[in-house]
Amino acid sequence: MANIVNRKAFFDYYIEEKHEAGMVLQGWEVKSIREGRAQIKEAHVIVRNGELFLLNAHVTPLKTASTHERPDPTRLRKLLMHAREINKLIGKVERSGYTLIPLDMHFSKGRVKLTVGLAKGKKQYEKRADESKKQWERDRERLMKTKNR
Secondary structure (H helix, E strand, O other), rough: OEEEOHHHHHEEEEEEEEEEEEOOOOOHHHHHHHHOOOOOOOEEEEEOOOOOOEOOEEEEOOOOOOOOOOOOOOOOOEEEEEEHHHHHHHHHHHHHHEEEEEEEEEEOOEEEEEEEEEEOOHHHHHHHHHHHHHHHHHHHHHHHHOOOO
């Protein structure tokens, strides 16, 4: 089973909440996602008429894709959530300055699900501080490992 992860999201944003949404997909898209041929690094979630849509997610069609449909790798894909959850997310996005970011795409009970994060953007200096903190953790682990030998 393919699990497509957006690692860039955790670097660029503080993730406040996570929500799972279903996706309206065509058959060839499900097959491509199962093969791991999807990318959500540049994708984001937009709100239109009280509905959520995934924008800029790229699903590469397989060579054996359907012959009667013309595959569009970056088409707009509708996300499925309960209306109450959607309204809560829309309220936070419009009032509080949050944004909706796709975190990962996975299979759950045979269906493709998208984990959507309610996120606030990081400043450049915060990203550098996080990176130096991670580097220090790696160095510390390496030092402890060599010291214990």
